[in-house]
Amino acid sequence: MSIQFVTDSMCDIDERILNRYPFEVLPIPITIGDKTYYDGIDITPDMILDCGKNDPEHFPKTSQVQAITYQECFKRHLDRGDDIIYLALSSGLSGTFQTASLIASQLLEDYPDRKISIIDSKTATTGMMLILHQGLKLNKLGRSFEEISDTMNFLSRHINIYFLVGNISWLAKGGRIGKNVAKIGDMLKIKPILYFKDGRILPYEKVRGQKKAERRLMELVDEKMIDKNQCVGFVHSTAPALQDRAQKIMTKEMNIQNFIIPQQGAGAALTVHIGPDCLGIMFFDALPDNYINVAP
Numbered sequence: 001m002s003i004q005f006v007t008d009s010m011c012d013i014d015e016r017i018l019n020r021y022p023f024e025v026l027p028i029p030i031t032i033g034d035k036t037y038y039d040g041i042d043i044t045p046d047m048i049l050d051c052g053k054n055d056p057e058h059f060p061k062t063s064q065v066q067a068i069t070y071q072e073c074f075k076r077h078l079d080r081g082d083d084i085i086y087l088a089l090s091s092g093l094s095g096t097f098q099t100a101s102l103i104a105s106q107l108l109e110d111y112p113d114r115k116i117s118i119i120d121s122k123t124a125t126t127g128m129m130l131i132l133h134q135g136l137k138l139n140k141l142g143r144s145f146e147e148i149s150d151t152m153n154f155l156s157r158h159i160n161i162y163f164l165v166g167n168i169s170w171l172a173k174g175g176r177i178g179k180n181v182a183k184i185g186d187m188l189k190i191k192p193i194l195y196f197k198d199g200r201i202l203p204y205e206k207v208r209g210q211k212k213a214e215r216r217l218m219e220l221v222d223e224k225m226i227d228k229n230q231c232v233g234f235v236h237s238t239a240p241a242l243q244d245r246a247q248k249i250m251t252k253e254m255n256i257q258n259f260i261i262p263q264q265g266a267g268a269a270l271t272v273h274i275g276p277d278c279l280g281i282m283f284f285d286a287l288p289d290n291y292i293n294v295a296p
Helices: 015-020 045-054 067-079 095-112 125-140 145-156 168-173 180-187 212-224 241-252 268-274
Strands: 003-008 024-026 029-034 035-038 084-088 114-120 159-164 190-197 200-208 231-235 278-284
Touching: 003 067, 003 125, 024 067, 029 045, 029 268, 045 268, 067 084, 067 095, 067 125, 084 125, 084 145, 095 114, 095 190, 114 145, 125 145, 125 159, 125 231, 125 278, 159 212, 159 231, 168 190, 190 212, 200 212, 212 241, 231 241, 231 268, 241 278
Parallel strands: 003 024, 003 084, 084 114
Antiparallel strands: 029 035, 159 190, 159 278, 190 200, 231 278
16 A cells, blocks of 8 residues: 555646656646647647747637546556545646545545545645655655645645746736736836735736846745745746746855756646746745755
8 A cells, every 4th residue: 555646737847756756647638729638748838839829819728637537547546555645736726626526535435445635736837846746755754644645735825936927918818917908018028927826826016127027036035935945946938048047046145955847847738827938936935844855
């Protein structure tokens, strides 16, 4: 008997962790026009960006993992005698948490000796990876199912994400801001900073000019991350140089030593929501007593 960790593809993966720890990733469906693709299988971030640029009438849309996918996945691991911890995309962005919880409760009636914990990450992308990473580490140390689940739930309540958005017009195409606001913002060279609040993506601040926006993003991270003795997550969309600059600043000025960084950048599902030229930084504003500051 062991613990099987499962998440969905809105969790952008640090390949070093995937190569070291076993966990399963369920693909997020993405619809373009009348065709559905599956993140990480038959659609790429470049396809998303190309569609958003050249075919805005059929702007990509993400949807939740289907109930049958959860049922088949969970049942397969239960049949092997494993317990399950599923880390779901924020319930503020998707119905995945509710659907997975319903399927789990139904299956546990047939597997009364097994355990399933469905955790609302209240976040996305590398923020999910930061939470999952701690669960994987604790499991490696032989900690109990309950301790791991409780710790991951604690971390989900204290995860912070701040995004610097490079292309304000992309947010309008996806319906996240008004088109008139985007036009004015583009003319004034406005760079929005977004963040997660109660599991939802919301605007935090609008800064005029790229350099000022980058400085402001670093200020926010420094201010909000009380305990710097932790792993910090990054994700970028067509902005590797921006990510490298931010990492160097955090290493030199904040003494951050450990980072979790998806080598391929943002996946297709995340790219639908943030567009190109974007940088996200993820961290915790509080840490549990059993926190492990090691990467990967």
